Amino acid sequence: MSTSHSSIDRPGNGLLATAGLARRRLFLASFCAALAAISAIGLLAVSGWFLTAAALAGSAGVATAMAFNYLIPSAAIRLLAIVRTLSRYGERLLSHKVALEGMAELRGSLFEKLAAQDSRKAPDTAPGEASTRLIDDVEALEDLVIRQPARHAALVAAATSLALVAFTGLAATIFLTAMMAALPFLFARISRRLTHLPAEAAAAALGDLRERYVELAASRAEIAAYGLAGQAIAELAPLARRLDLARAKLFRAEALQGALLSIYGALGVAGVLLLAKASAPLVALAMLATTSSVEAMGGLSRSLLRRASLAAGLRRIAALNALDPALRPTAESVPQSLTLGGRTFEPGARIAITGPSGSGKTRVLLALAGMGMPTVSLRLDGQDIASCPSPQLRAAFALSPQDAPMLIGSVADNLRIARPGLGEAEMWKALETAQLKKRISRSECGLDTPVSEGGGILSGGERKRLSLARALLAGRPWLLLDEPSEGLDAATEQALVGSLRNWLDRTGTGLVLVSHRNAPLDLCDVHVAVETLA
Structure with a gap:
C-alpha cells in the first residue's frame, strides 16, 4: 500500500493508490454514476423534445394532435427517471461504502506506521498534528474518493450530450465540443485563482485549531480545577475566528465560481440555439442536453480543484503511507553489559x-x-x-x-x-x-x-x-x-x-x-x- 509523494499527482490511479484502494473497487460506482448521467441528460433532452413536439402538434390542428404519438416519449421519460434514481442511489451507496471501508483501513494502517517509527529518528509530531493528519487529511481524501465516480460520469455526460447535439448539425456539435474541451482547463484556472488560497487557509486554520484544542483537552482536569475554562476558550477564540473567516472566503469564492459556471452554460445553450439546423423539438433536446453536460463538467472542474487545493494534505498522507509498514519484531532478550x-x-x-x-x-x-x-x-x-x-x-x-x-x-x-x-x-x-x-x-x-x-x-x-x-x-x-x-x-x-x-x-x-x-x-x-x- 506504499506510495510515493508523486503518485498523488498522477491522474487515474494516483488518488486511489494514496487511499490504498484498487481501481476495481470503484468500478461499479463509476458505472452507476455514468448510467445516472446518461439518464439525466436523456430525461431532460427527451422531455424538452416531447414538450416542444407536443406543443407544435397541438398548434397544427386537431388532426395532427390526434395523430401525435405521446405514449412512447412519456414511457421513455418514466423509464429514464427510474433508471436515474436507481443508478444515482447505487452510485452513492457504492462510492460511500468503498470510501468508508477504505478510509477505515487507511487510518489503521497510518496509525500502525506512526506507532512503528523509531522515536529517535521520526519527525517530532505533536499529538494535535498527528490528529490532524489522521483525521482531517484522511477525511479530505475520503471526500475525493467519493467524488471519483462523478469525474468519470462527467466525461460520459459530455459524450452523451455531444451525441444528442449531433442531430442538430455539424456547426452546433463543433461549437459544443470546443466548449466542453475548454471548460475543465478554463475553470481550473478560474477556480485556482478564486478558491485555492482560501481552501488552503481554511485547512491550515482547522489544523491549528484542532492541534491547540487537543493540547488543551489533555489538560482538562487542571483547567477545571483552577477555573481556567474562560481562559482556554479565549485562547481558542482567535483560532476559531480565523477558521470562520477562511471558510467565509472559500464559500464566497465557490459561489462566484458557480455563478460563472451558470453564465458559461447559458453561453453554451445560446451558441447551440444559434447554430442548430434542425426542427424545434430537436433544438430543444440539444439545448437541455447542453445545460446538463455543462453542469456535469463543472462538477468535474470543482473536483479537480478540490484535489489540487488539498495537495499538501495528500502529500502528508503519501509520506506517512511510505513509512515502514509495521513494527519490526523485538530481538531476542539476551543479557548484555x-x-x-x-x-x-x-x-x-x-x-x-x-x-x-x-x-x-x-x-x-x-x-x-x-x-x-x-x-x-x-x-x-x-x-x-x-x-x-x-x-x-x-x-x-x-x-x-x-x-x-x-x-x-x-x-x-x-x-x-x-x-x-x-x-x-x-x-x-x-x-x-x-x-x-x-x-x-x-x-x-x-x-x-x-x-x-x-x-x-x-x-x-x-x-x-x-x-x-x-x-x-x-x-x-x-x-x-x-x-x-x-x-x-x-x-x-x-x-x-x-x-x-x-x-x-x-x-x-x-x-x-x-x-x-x-x-x-x-x-x-x-x-x-x-x-x-x-
Missing part, C-alpha cells in the same frame, strides 16, 4: 543515576529505552546506544516512566501490551510485586477494571505501580525505573522496595533507577552521578 560514561556494568547490576533536578537523569533512561537521542555516553554491549536499532533496545530494556501513559481499556489490557501470551496468574504475580494486587482484587471487575487515558479510578501512585507491573511482565534483562515510589506513603513504599528486591534477586534482572526518595535507592549497589557521564 551496559556502559554509562566510562564505567561498564555486567548484566544484573543495580545502578542509581543521581543528580539534582533538571540535570538529565530522566533523559538517560529515555535514551536507553530508545525514546530519545542520548546526551551522554551510553553503550550497550560495547555499541553506542545512538546506533543501536530500536528492536535491540526494546529487547534489552523495560521502562516504567515517571508519567506512565495508560491504554484505554482494562487493567488486563494495560498489562498484556508488555508481551503476548500473558496469563492471568502472571498478571496477578506482577501486580503483587508492584503492591497493587489488593487494590485490583477489591474491585468488582478484577483484572477487567476499566482504565481510561488518565487512569480512570486509579490514583497517580496506582497508575505508576500498574506501569511498573507492566515493565516487570516484559521480562527484559534491564529494568528502567523513574521515580517508582513517587506518590506512595512510607509503608507502601517500603513494601514495594522489599518486593522489588525479591523480584530482582529471583530473576537476576539489572536495574537502572532514578529517584529523589531514599528508600528506592537502597535497591542499588552503585550510585552514578549524571554529571560524570558526559
Whole structure:
C-alpha cells in the first residue's frame, strides 16, 4: 500500500493508490454514476423534445394532435427517471461504502506506521498534528474518493450530450465540443485563482485549531480545577475566528465560481440555439442536453480543484503511507553489559543515576529505552546506544516512566501490551510485586477494571505501580525505573522496595533507577552521578 509523494499527482490511479484502494473497487460506482448521467441528460433532452413536439402538434390542428404519438416519449421519460434514481442511489451507496471501508483501513494502517517509527529518528509530531493528519487529511481524501465516480460520469455526460447535439448539425456539435474541451482547463484556472488560497487557509486554520484544542483537552482536569475554562476558550477564540473567516472566503469564492459556471452554460445553450439546423423539438433536446453536460463538467472542474487545493494534505498522507509498514519484531532478550560514561556494568547490576533536578537523569533512561537521542555516553554491549536499532533496545530494556501513559481499556489490557501470551496468574504475580494486587482484587471487575487515558479510578501512585507491573511482565534483562515510589506513603513504599528486591534477586534482572526518595535507592549497589557521564 506504499506510495510515493508523486503518485498523488498522477491522474487515474494516483488518488486511489494514496487511499490504498484498487481501481476495481470503484468500478461499479463509476458505472452507476455514468448510467445516472446518461439518464439525466436523456430525461431532460427527451422531455424538452416531447414538450416542444407536443406543443407544435397541438398548434397544427386537431388532426395532427390526434395523430401525435405521446405514449412512447412519456414511457421513455418514466423509464429514464427510474433508471436515474436507481443508478444515482447505487452510485452513492457504492462510492460511500468503498470510501468508508477504505478510509477505515487507511487510518489503521497510518496509525500502525506512526506507532512503528523509531522515536529517535521520526519527525517530532505533536499529538494535535498527528490528529490532524489522521483525521482531517484522511477525511479530505475520503471526500475525493467519493467524488471519483462523478469525474468519470462527467466525461460520459459530455459524450452523451455531444451525441444528442449531433442531430442538430455539424456547426452546433463543433461549437459544443470546443466548449466542453475548454471548460475543465478554463475553470481550473478560474477556480485556482478564486478558491485555492482560501481552501488552503481554511485547512491550515482547522489544523491549528484542532492541534491547540487537543493540547488543551489533555489538560482538562487542571483547567477545571483552577477555573481556567474562560481562559482556554479565549485562547481558542482567535483560532476559531480565523477558521470562520477562511471558510467565509472559500464559500464566497465557490459561489462566484458557480455563478460563472451558470453564465458559461447559458453561453453554451445560446451558441447551440444559434447554430442548430434542425426542427424545434430537436433544438430543444440539444439545448437541455447542453445545460446538463455543462453542469456535469463543472462538477468535474470543482473536483479537480478540490484535489489540487488539498495537495499538501495528500502529500502528508503519501509520506506517512511510505513509512515502514509495521513494527519490526523485538530481538531476542539476551543479557548484555551496559556502559554509562566510562564505567561498564555486567548484566544484573543495580545502578542509581543521581543528580539534582533538571540535570538529565530522566533523559538517560529515555535514551536507553530508545525514546530519545542520548546526551551522554551510553553503550550497550560495547555499541553506542545512538546506533543501536530500536528492536535491540526494546529487547534489552523495560521502562516504567515517571508519567506512565495508560491504554484505554482494562487493567488486563494495560498489562498484556508488555508481551503476548500473558496469563492471568502472571498478571496477578506482577501486580503483587508492584503492591497493587489488593487494590485490583477489591474491585468488582478484577483484572477487567476499566482504565481510561488518565487512569480512570486509579490514583497517580496506582497508575505508576500498574506501569511498573507492566515493565516487570516484559521480562527484559534491564529494568528502567523513574521515580517508582513517587506518590506512595512510607509503608507502601517500603513494601514495594522489599518486593522489588525479591523480584530482582529471583530473576537476576539489572536495574537502572532514578529517584529523589531514599528508600528506592537502597535497591542499588552503585550510585552514578549524571554529571560524570558526559
